[in-house]
Amino acid sequence: MAFVGTSKGNLVRRLAAFVAVLLCLAVSVAQATETKSLKGVALIIGQSKYDHIAALANPANDARNMAKMLTDLGFDARNVTDRDAAKLKRDLERFTEDAEGADVAFIYYSGHGIEAGGENYLVPVDADVSSLKDAGEALVPISAVMDELKKTVPVTIVLLDACRTNPFPADAVVRLAPTASAEPIGAGGLEPVRGAKALGNATAEDASLGTVVGFAAEPGRPALDGAVGQNSPYAAALLRHLTAMKGTEFGSVMRMVTEEVYLDTKAKQRPWVSESLRRLLYFGVAPPEPTGDDGLITGERRQLLLTISDLPDPKRAQVELASLKDGVPLDALYGVLKALGTEKIPEDPNDLQKVLDGQAERLKKMMAERAALRTDDPEISRLVASADKAINQGAMVTARKFLDDAVGRVEENSDAVDEAEDLVRQKRIADAAIYAKRADAAALVFDYKSAANDYAKAFSLVEKWDDKLRWNYKNQEAEALGAHGDTTGDLDALQRSLKAYDVILGYIPNGEHNRDWAITRNNKAAVLWTIGERETDTAHLEEAAQIFRDSLAVFEREKDDTNWAAAQGNLGSVLLKIGERESDPKRLNEAVAAMRATLEKRPRDKLPLDWASAQMNLGFALYALSEREPNGERLTEAEAAYRLALEEYTREKTPVQWAMVQNNLGNTLVTQGIQLNDKAKIDAAVKAFRAALEVRTRETFPLSWATTRLNLGNALSGAARFEIGTGALEEAAAAYDDALTVFTRRRFPMDWASAQNNLGSIYQTLGQRTQDVARLEQSVAAFQAARQVYVRRKFPLDWANCYYNLGNTLMLLGVLSDKPDYYDQAVGAFRDALREHKRETVPRQWALSQAGLGSALSWHGLNNGDAKDLSDSIAARRAALEVLTAETAPVDWANAESGIGTTLLNLGNLERTGKYLDDAEAAFTATLKVFTRESLPLQWAGQQNNLGDVYWNRGTNGGGKADFQKAIAFFENAKQGYTEGGVTMAIPLTDKKIDLVKQQMAKM
Template identity: 70%
Template sequence: MKGGIATFWRHTGAPARIGLLAALLCCFLATFASAEEKSLKGVALIIGESKYQHVPALPNPANDARDVAKMLTDLGFDARSVSDRDASKLKRDLERFIEDAEDADVAFLYYSGHGIEASGENYLVPVDADVGSLTNADEALVPISAVLDELKSTVPVTILLLDACRTNPFPPDAKLRRKPTASASPLSAGGLEPVRGARALASAPDAADNLGTVIGFAAEPGQPALDGAAGENSPYAAAILRHLSAMQGTEFGSVMRMVTEEVYLDTKARQRPWTNESLRRQLYFGASVTEPTGDDGLITGERRQLLLTIADLPDPKRAQIELASAKDGVPLDALYGVLRAMGTDRIPEDPGELEKVLAQQAERLKKMFAERDALRTDDPEIKRLVASADSAVQQGAIVAARTFLDQAVARVEENSSVVDDAEEMIRQKRIADAAIYAKRADASALVFDYKAAAGDYGKAFDLVEKWDEKLRWNYKNQQAEALNAYGTATGDAEAMQQAIDAYKAILNFIPNGEENRDWAITRNNMAVVIETVGEHDKDTARLKQAAEIFRASLAVFEREKDDINWAASQNNIGNVLMKVGERDSDPGQLRQAIDAFHAALEKRPRDKVPLDWASTQNNLGIALFGLSEREATPERLKEAEAAYRQALEVYTREKEPVQWALVQNNLGNTLNALGVQANDPARFKEAADVFRAALEVRTRETFPLSWAATQLNLGNALYHSTRFDTDTGTLEDVVTAYDAALTVYTREKFPMEWASVRNNSGSIHQALGQRTRDTAEFEKSAAAFRDAASVYTRQDFPLDWAMTSYNLGNTLQLLGNLSEQPAHLEEAIAAYRDALGEYKRETAPRPWALAQSGLGATLQQLAMAKGDMHTLHDSIAARRSSLEVLTKESAPTDWASTQNGIGMSLINLSSLERTPKYLDEAEAAFKASLEVYTRETAPIQWAFGLSNLGDVYWNKASFGGGGKPSYRKALELFDQARQGFADSGYTLPIQLMDNKIELVKKQLAQK
């Protein structure tokens, strides 16, 4: 190998967590279907410790104990409640409870107050405890594991609930001694711990007739439980009190999950109970407190099913929903309700798609909440139904909300015939009725029934069309948005066209065709739909139409001094032009996109709209990067790098992790490209580090598509770094990265991305073939490029097709050289000429120049195989034409590689014509390449350059020019080249150098 070949790239367990509480009076049902019912006796001790004397008091445990005791008593427990007990009284209470439980079937112990843990033991903290209590903890505090062990040895079922996971009330450096003479142990910082050390609460052996134990904590390990507002119940106790009635006919574990998720929702995801359950039979409770009825009953029933659905959701989806709730300021309950109404099997697996769904539905929820106070109706029944619907949405009972609104609409339709004939009363009635349809449309959209939503918005529009201009505009606009959402979700072209028609109808509302602000906003909305449709067209006609509409809006927004909408239009123009420019060989569209983004930034100042500013900076970087692929200079890449780095000043990992990772990925691509142009290993290393950082956010589990894209880009960066080493280890790492990307990018689901990875895989097998001289690797490379070309067809993707043709030419050239089969070289020449059919110097100067250089190299090899001087002259001409673009300043590595190739062709031409007249030119070409290929920056290429230059002097001496000095100069250069190969660990050329050195020494001796 006399020089590298440039290649084009595509960028682009834990314990079961269950809520806890049980009711009694009842039957156990074994896991068998024919289980026999049996009345059981249950005893309960409820403890509430509020009035602490020496550590911080707690306002609510006494309330919790009182209310839980009443509830258990109503359910048939023999329940006793105690509050504010010192150590001696609390121990007597527990001893009495153990005695009372000896003939019971179920023992229920509930504790609310302070609790601590040390060395695997959990302690209840009596109200008289102080720091001194820690020096004799077994006496001054109440260890709980011995109590649990005794209950388990005598009672079939033991239930222990500890609403005590509050922060440690003692000093942070305090130590605990079980007895004054015992060794000291540190306290856990988070109160009680469910499982620690050898004395885990559930570790005691079960009696032969023991049916199991349930141990519940109000919060997860290491997390504090909230006490609630003073005078109320803790969130844990409140959830227990609310959902216990569900025990009638519902299995124990399901109710406990309801309690867990109720606390989770009530605390806005700050607290989630933890449960360790070891029941060996399913447990049901027959008796029930009074259940809510009517609207409340319908809401409560659906909410309980929602809680069970939440319990089954994986943590990544849960985290994404929590983030959307906090970001958009909508109730967590309502967002979960929307997803349950959608159906868990239809929830998008891709985090990006789920983010879009959540953002869309959160916006709709905000709109519903904002407009509810504006609803006016004189019908008390409709008022009641609408109020119930609002309550249902707040609690995530979306289906119930829609049921109430169905009833409200039915009432509207039932009463429509008795509307007063007076015009004002008719107007008010129609507006009120339309609001009901619109509200049901909102609810339909929340369950993703956009088609039904569009129908109801249309009915609302029909009702107000002649009564209220503002409302008719609003409802028709919402109908258009719903039709667009339905068309986008289903690919229904008719719905998309109906959306466009709806926007055209809105434009007719504007008097005298006035091109005002409303006109501009409506046309922009319509252009977004047209752009969406145009993305799936093979031609760019609709994309260009959208761009023209956006442009027409600019004059209006400028006249109205509406900078926000003006900048949004410019940003939209830039995005459309980028999409057009990606398909067009003329870079003019990309340049116009860059101008549009710059214009948008002028009206999107960082200090006023930082996120919009950062978004446009990122878009600008993408456009600059795209343009850099059409130009031969690195300036555009440097501008893209600057744009991305500015965006990252706003998009931080802490505040905007998804956008941060997106921009990091884009920055990595730009650093990689800069490294290629400058032959700079530091750029490749920085790019790889940036991609790895992005992968810390873009995990496969959470963002599979983004993960695959970044794996692909990481592989690209690693590949480019391999030019600075000689082994195959890093190349194999690249293959691993590409194979990982292909586990997501399948041809069936993602043909474009699959083709991109196959293209890059072809380059890796090409490089492996160069390192190992294995023809099988080149065959794999050619197959991969042909795979990519089967997707990148010339008709649909001319530039991508040209890229794969160029890459295929490189592989076939190397294969022909290694196999010494001219047929491969002729195939390579055809592939380069195919690429040059699309690559034009005016529109794609760098790819054109690289293809000319590759063509020249292959023509040289074919000429030498056939002894054809005419073809050799064509080789030199092709390479020299490439240097018109590949300058030392703009593309030093490619310039040096081409200079080296020209030198080789000139030496070969000198040999074929048996004349030394080309050797001076060859010498100048090799020396020029060594201005870039230095021992420090490119040691292998430097060694090859020295060897080639040595060939010049050897040939000069052979032709009789220079005599012994030329032989000595050749010998000196061959020695340096051999040492360079040895220092780099590249052993393959060393034998060749030894042979040259030996021959020159013999010829020198003969002189």
């Protein structure tokens, strides 16, 4: 329902001195004893299915239920729903006719409505924005309806139920007629109806005994609609209290309705009534009152509602604040004050606050302990449930009666319980063992969720009977929850695991920092570590690291080498995770040191599997550190550590660990293969990832599966360097897409960003090979998506890598789209990358970003004819070559040399000089150490073409026929390389160059 309007003037909030309408069969005239039968007619309107504005869920339900209630009360009630303007007006006209001769006319309206210019309008279901231009015809003014009813009916009652939103545009205006002045739609609820007169203004001759107009909310304020499929708060309160008054004055009834809505909506909504009755009225015989427990609760709640209606606003505000602050029901707090007695409620706000705070704390404690109550006596269960219901509704006296009866029932049965207690203890322990055994079996097949549930059940059975078993089962529950969360990414399971460990820590006497304390906190830290890996913030990782450090001190004191080594290894792994996000390699060096220390406590001959675990962790730390160093020594050490681990971790004995090492080894091999241009290494990496996926299936280990799919995509991307087509690239893109089905941004933001970044690189290469601008635009979008997570403050290196990758794509877009602006953007992207790619912390990435900047400046300078850009390009690439060497990064080194040579040629052409040709030739010739015809025919062909350009320039700048002949020879070599590489599209351009050289030779 939706009435919207603005508030004007002072509003009456309560029904003080209300002349009453009573729920009986007769009408009584004041100061007279005569009674007579009362005739009442009612029209109930529910508007839900609007055609052009927002539909409403509940009005049809409200109307149907109100019609039944009024019929039960003796009214001749008619219910209509979803009426357009014509039908709604006919309904009201017919009702006005039917009401003539009746004693009471009752209208209930639930639906959209608006207020404008002091008039309230009902909105038919066919209304739209154009209806506002002639509101007198297209909408239904309420005052006109009431004016007609007052002429023929002694008592008119109109109850208007409205919802919270204006269905029309905020700036819409209303005209009563097309030529009338425009009025804005009010922003709140309805206004007082103009047809209602104050009691003192009525004359003795006036045929009307008065009017009651009820609003679902105070004038100028919207009302709530309630849950879908139920009743609005206002309708629900009317249905609850109008049906069962039996002699209670109508003013009291409506005060009950008002406070019922107030409580039900947690003080968000309070109904309002305008009345001008001059007689006492009694309606029909009320339907049966609630009986049993509900009857007792309802009776006391009605008294509570009347008590609340008399409380002044300042005291209401204090009760509302206490309810909100302490999270206890508003109804219950008012019930507490009623139990105290209104005459004893402190007048001083501070004293009242103390009372409210104290009782709110007791209510919280009762609510918290409610779930702990267990009984097999159905009568006690009923009484306790009724007591809870009574407390929630503020019926404190009734609640105590229920609990008195429950205690009496308990005392009757106490002797039998004592006799059975020892048998119960034995039975509980035996039952718990069965649950634990099933949990063990579930964990063996990696169904950690089921295992956790069974361990929890076992714990609940023994908690009060056996201290040792409760510790054991709760610990196993925590471990299973942690394992489930780790393998599936279920954050709720991880949080429950933390809470389970906190329960265990509470069992340690006097909070002693003993060995059990250290082991439990160590396990808890492992869960914090798992959570921290999935977050962009490092707070949980830092907390885990500190716990591991605290554990080390205890294990050192206890001379517990096994647990000391476990804590040390965990500390190294957490430091590694933190270090990966920082520019400074300090934490990574600390992680490597921690892993090496772990190996000293885990000798292979005594602890072969622990030794293998330490080797695996050492390899991972060395791999991460290798990214901060220019040479490949750390990668070689990492590979060696992984291969040692595989000597103990075999697929037959330890399949999960074996697959993990295969995955990590694959990452190392990919990086080595790319740096050294070693196809065999990359092929070995692909093989390792495919092997890992035989164990890391999506069904059993979804997160591990997604990680390995992501890594396989990286390996396939590296393998694509040695292929001409796009097969490996397309397979890599599919692998990244698979990973993204698990790594959603909400649950795994960093993994999601990593997959987006890698996908961007794949689209970049696909766009380059297929000359497809759309693919390059996809690449840009993927890098920009990754940067939504990789913000500089939290992930400086990942942020810089995104800009580096973006710069390469923008350069390609500039070439393929012939839009120079892309070159400007590329230069900016590489300069951003260099803000975090520092030579002293990440030398290799710094060198690659310098080389990328050099390439972007070269394109930018060539496009703009800017010699300075070309000179800066050469300087940037030469800086990169201070780190990139032919031995440690052959392909990147050769690309930088080739870029220098190309830029020197372009600079010479721009300055019309041949002085750069020797340096250009030297650069191109140097690349042939890496770009060989056998291994990389396309790159070799490119350098042959470049050398041809050098000698062509020499010949053109005063050289002889010998230079032109060498140029032709190099161009012929290039054609052969293009043919062998499968890129025949470059041959026509090379043939054209040969023809031009021959033409120049002919003129000599």
